[in-house]
Amino acid sequence: MSVKIGGFIPNSVGVIGEIFAASLDHLGTSDTVRALSHVLSEHYGTSSLLLYGLKNDTSLQLVESFGFSESVQNQFRSVSLFDKLPVSDSIREGKIARFSAEGLLERYPTLSDLRLPHASFYVAPCTSSGSPIGGFIVGFFDSKDDENLPLMVLQSLQVAAFHVLTRQPGYLEVF
Amino acid sequence: MLLTVAEENHVLTRLFHLSTIEMSLGKFLGALCVDALGVFETRSALIFGLETDFSIPLLSQFGLKALEQAPYQDQHYAQDSPVTRCFKNGLMALAAEDSGWPGIDKNHWVVFLPVHRRQSVVAALVIVVARDPEISAQELLWTTIARGVALAIVSRWQPADKNTYAAPAKLPEFSTRELDILLLVAVGMSNHQIAKQLHLGFSTVGHELMVIFKGLEVSTRNEAVRRASLLGLLTPEGPTNILEA
Numbered sequence: 001m002s003v004k005i006g007g008f009i010p011n012s013v014g015v016i017g018e019i020f021a022a023s024l025d026h027l028g029t030s031d032t033v034r035a036l037s038h039v040l041s042e043h044y045g046t047s048s049l050l051l052y053g054l055k056n057d058t059s060l061q062l063v064e065s066f067g068f069s070e071s072v073q074n075q076f077r078s079v080s081l082f083d084k085l086p087v088s089d090s091i092r093e094g095k096i097a098r099f100s101a102e103g104l105l106e107r108y109p110t111l112s113d114l115r116l117p118h119a120s121f122y123v124a125p126c127t128s129s130g131s132p133i134g135g136f137i138v139g140f141f142d143s144k145d146d147e148n149l150p151l152m153v154l155q156s157l158q159v160a161a162f163h164v165l166t167r168q169p170g171y172l173e174v175f
Numbered sequence: 176m177l178l179t180v181a182e183e184n185h186v187l188t189r190l191f192h193l194s195t196i197e198m199s200l201g202k203f204l205g206a207l208c209v210d211a212l213g214v215f216e217t218r219s220a221l222i223f224g225l226e227t228d229f230s231i232p233l234l235s236q237f238g239l240k241a242l243e244q245a246p247y248q249d250q251h252y253a254q255d256s257p258v259t260r261c262f263k264n265g266l267m268a269l270a271a272e273d274s275g276w277p278g279i280d281k282n283h284w285v286v287f288l289p290v291h292r293r294q295s296v297v298a299a300l301v302i303v304v305a306r307d308p309e310i311s312a313q314e315l316l317w318t319t320i321a322r323g324v325a326l327a328i329v330s331r332w333q334p335a336d337k338n339t340y341a342a343p344a345k346l347p348e349f350s351t352r353e354l355d356i357l358l359l360v361a362v363g364m365s366n367h368q369i370a371k372q373l374h375l376g377f378s379t380v381g382h383e384l385m386v387i388f389k390g391l392e393v394s395t396r397n398e399a400v401r402r403a404s405l406l407g408l409l410t411p412e413g414p415t416n417i418l419e420a
Contacts, residue, residue: 013183013187013315013316013319014315014319016187016319016323017315017318017319017322020319020322020323020325020326021291021322023326024291024292024293024322024325024326024329025291025293025294026293027293126195127195128195128196128197129195129196129197130196152184152187152188155188155191156187156191156323158191158195159191159194159195159323159326160326162194162195163194163326163330166330167330
């Protein structure tokens with residue numbers, strides 16, 4: 001079956017429902033992100049996630065992570081919205097982006113030192129009423145395309161991430 | 176009506192969009208009817224919440240006149256009605272004539288969507304649609320719609336919950352009489368009934384209620400019962416003992 005970007009695979013409806021359920025059944029940031037990673041891993045293979053919240057319109061703070069090494073988390077705990085990094089670019093451009101491991105390093109050569117074990121990455125912005133509030137990067141250990149990971153699933157993850165970010169204590173003051 | 180893939184895609188994409196737009200619950204219901212669920216020719220939507228005293232108030236509605244809302248207002252969990260069945264049994268759809276809702280056009284369907292939060296049904300969304308939703312044939316889609324709607328709703332309305340109410344630093348101290356009144360309010364008695372039950376003057380009950388409201392920092396009976404319940408001031412045996420006295 002061939003699906004173009006923006007396409008839709010019927011059985012992804014169930015995965016989208018599970019992503020919503022994970023957001024409904026868990027309230028804490030860590031619990032929710034863990035549950036979301038579990039849903040992704042179950043359907044699309046082991047995944048890792050970094051979730052960022054936008055602070056003071058310019059700074060991206062790591063809100064929660066799953067599956068990425070401690071050194072990666074420490075190195076990218078706080079980055080600028082204007083840094084040449086996948087999440088920063090995705091938020092500024094307001095678009096979901098997909099990268100192979102090679103594609104990511106080609107566009108962001110400074111990341112080569114990280115020696116990330118992933119084969120593919122998705123990066124997505126999170127918005128509230130159209131304004132950016134953060135973004136996330138998901139890494140998978142196998143290669144992905146629009147057929148085996150539909151865009152709709154990423155979009156439902158954006159919704160789930162929106163709810164995680166807006167549930168943060170002091171969200172209105174901080175983000 | 177079975178949705179095409181493109182229509183399913185549209186419903187979910189619009190639901191994603193609405194979920195991340197800041198708007199009131201009422202406006203969300205309106206947008207849900209005319210936008211995300213417009214494909215079913217959705218006419219109206221009502222949302223009911225479950226309170227800790229098991230009352231089920233209408234929280235918000237779109238597309239109905241006051242008289243048309245009446246059949247489903249002021250319900251209690253213990254009653255048997257389509258709304259309470261949704262709380263107990265989950266997703267369902269009824270033909271208009273089976274819904275017990277005289278104001279609804281014959282050729283319409285009433286869909287009941289449970290709103291889950293932490294695996295409990297905390298609210299129910301009722302929508303009236305002109306096109307047969309065929310829930311049994313597309314249950315997965317409707318379950319996903321229900322979850323997406325639930326996610327959007329719980330971010331706009333906080334059900335009674337220990338996590339959503341910050342208990343005061345010092346618990347209010349009530350007299351035995353005030354606690355008795357609180358317990359009788361919780362079982363649904365009016366001030367007249369409470370006065371009769373406790374052999375008090377009607378105005379005394381009113382005065383004591385004001386003291387209770389002030390102590391709990393609330394302004395309505397429902398809020399008082401909810402907050403007292405969260406603070407552990409309502410004991411199940413309390414009202415029974417008073418009623419049996």
